[in-house]
Amino acid sequence: MSQPSLELIEKEITDFIRRIVISEKRNDQLERSAYIILRILSSNGPSGVKSLAEALQLDISTISRQAAALESKSYVQRIPNPQDKRAYFYQITTLGEEELDKNKQRRFERLGKILEDWSEEEQLAFGKLLQKYNQHVVERLKP
Missing domain, CATH: 1.20.5 (Single alpha-helices involved in coiled-coils or other helix-helix interfaces)
Structure with a gap:
């Protein structure tokens, strides 16, 4: 790959990410991490901290902290892990689904414009x- 191509792509990806972050803050969206976790739980069903951490390539303590914040807002709830009663899964709640859907719709509207x-x-x-x-x-x- 040529240096000019790499420079163009790197610059545009950087600008793309910056604009997404600015747009999320300006439009009072869910934090990016919250949106991603809710989206995974909505699509894949209940998941444990370890599997969420692996899917997002983050450490378990980061996911635990983010999931706890979602739980405090009642967007997710803990449910027992059927295979290991000492462990638990996070499951998206009805309120979490509603918040995810509202955020997703606002994203669709912004992208559409x-x-x-x-x-x-x-x-x-x-x-x-x-x-x-x-x-x-x-x-x-x-x-």
Whole structure:
């Protein structure tokens, strides 16, 4: 890969991340970590701290702290692990699903406004390139 390509991609990814962070703060969204955990629990069902930490490639103490914050807001609840009664899973609550859905809808609306001048083909190509990038990151960063 050429240096100019790498420089362009690095700059645009940095700007992309910065704009997402600014947008989340400006629009009173769930914190990024909360959104991601709720999204995983909504999609995959109840999960333990260890499996969440592995999925997010974070340490268990970080996930425990973030999950505790979600639990204090009643967005998740602890349920017993059926295989190990000493352990527990986090499960998204109805309130957590509602908050996730509201945040997801606001994200859809913002994306819709940002991309309204793009053709359907451009939007789909952009989505597929982001998907390809994300899949490669996961594959290349596996321990």
